[in-house]
Amino acid sequence: MKNQENFILAIESSCDDTSAAVLCNKKVLSNVVATQEIHKKYGGVVPELASRAHQQNIVPVVHQALAQANIDKKQLSAIAFTRGPGLMGSLLVGTSFAKSLALGLNIPLIEVNHMQAHILAHFIEDEAQKAPKFPFLGMTISGGHTQIVLVKDYFDMEILGETLDDAVGEAFDKSAKLLGLPYPGGPLVDKHAKLGDEKAFEFPKPKVPGLNFSFSGLKTSILYFIQKKTKENPEFINKNIDDICASIQFTILEILMDKLKLAVEQTGIKQIAIGGGVAANSGIRDRLENAKNKLGWTTYIPKFAYCTDNAAMIGIVGYLKFLEGDFAKQNVAAKARYKISNSY
Template structure:
């Protein structure tokens, strides 16, 4: 049973602001129900093969006001109806975080409403509790395990309550999403590489090539060795066959994806066995990967897990997950002052 009690007969409306990387997003949530979720992406980074921090922060400055304005209009509310404003404090790119933090502080001060800071990683987990109007609401039950996989993080989290989470396993170097993107880049695929690998993997043979899997103790992950192995594998084969990548791209993507998924699931299965927990969830941008979703569903059937996978729009960086976290923090009266500053690196 959760320690957080819903305030009966009171409409709690939260404005969420997300600006941790290259997406500017604003969302409105009333109690647990999403009213709007607006995301403005930044195409400028594609030609550089990755996010350029200075360009990202400039684009956030251009996008933040129209994105918030549109979120409020789509929600069908007035500014005076908003109970509190929640924002991503970190982790993320400091320049990008500063834009969202500064806007949230100004909005809070001008409106005379509370300010709520949100850990980006916590938001990914609590996205599982977003309710959509006129749709069945079936959130995970406490306690549950969450496999959080994104471009910057790979973690196994034990979730005891909305605001009570413990990281029981995490990457000691690179994240799964970074492995997807970096390996895609050396194959000449566009940024971000993860979706392109996923698309091509559906057409390839996942057992064609074998790549290294790390032997890391406990429940921790490592993907740096896989990236290096993949790079050297391509280098050696390109010496013998200059068009090796073009001829084998689909099989390369399928084999790479299978290796990453095998690494992720091996530790998740171990965590489920050690804790005895069968409520299993997944969150973060990499949870949109179709291969991972299929593998999780097969494992759920085999090990009798109650598996919860969020909708695609809530797996990527978005303000809906910040707003729902803000809602639970509002109920717990966890507010911050105007002296709050963002952090590029924070722990869950």
């Protein structure tokens, strides 16, 4: 099957983006993402609204993905979908659609762990990125997850450390909200940070043993800092927004890099690959690029399109599982909590 064309339709619906992609083996033919704008006025994702929007978006998104790939659904070899982790209502929409379509077309159904997909997105054949060699350290950084993973093979992964409370993406978004920036605030913090002084203000780094993370304390310290400064000067945020964002981002990136350095020290592995929405952050990309020269690391940074939630990353996992004949049964159910290390 490796030498023939295998067309995989992939569906991603773990949070608030409805996405469908078509892959021919490891190459992406289409990768369509429908972003839900409705959550902006609430300052965060509303699960019930997300699942309703998925129901509205999934048919046109799949139709568009097939049209862009110039593929008829009868040519599909299999359908891959996100089983978890994620919001249960959102996952149910994608899972139900994938199961029904696979049954109707009488083709294999392939379940995919969303977090594995963020890591394996590096194996999509694309001129803009290179694939790491096994073993390597993967760091998944997103709105819902922060993990350091030892990747021994495509489906042999071990979590070395993870967040004990909030995810790094949440720390970015909640900090942005405190500054009056609209949702999603993470990219806006990054934008302002480029214009500011990262040493202007100092925030404490949490003391968490081993390779685990914690961001709740940092969020609290930022809250108290903003409250204190705005009480002294109501115009403080407006006058210092760039410096505040730069200082917040600097602290968060220091936390991430400190843990990565410790992971390299403990494992002896100097191949680092990142994934997840926060992998689009310019600061972490710059840090990893600098680590090549300063620390002797070999770093792998995904293409922007494969950082945030997208179906192409689900498709590459689907293709790799297709080659192994690793298919799901029709009674497969969505899983809101689904760890990388116990996917099987």
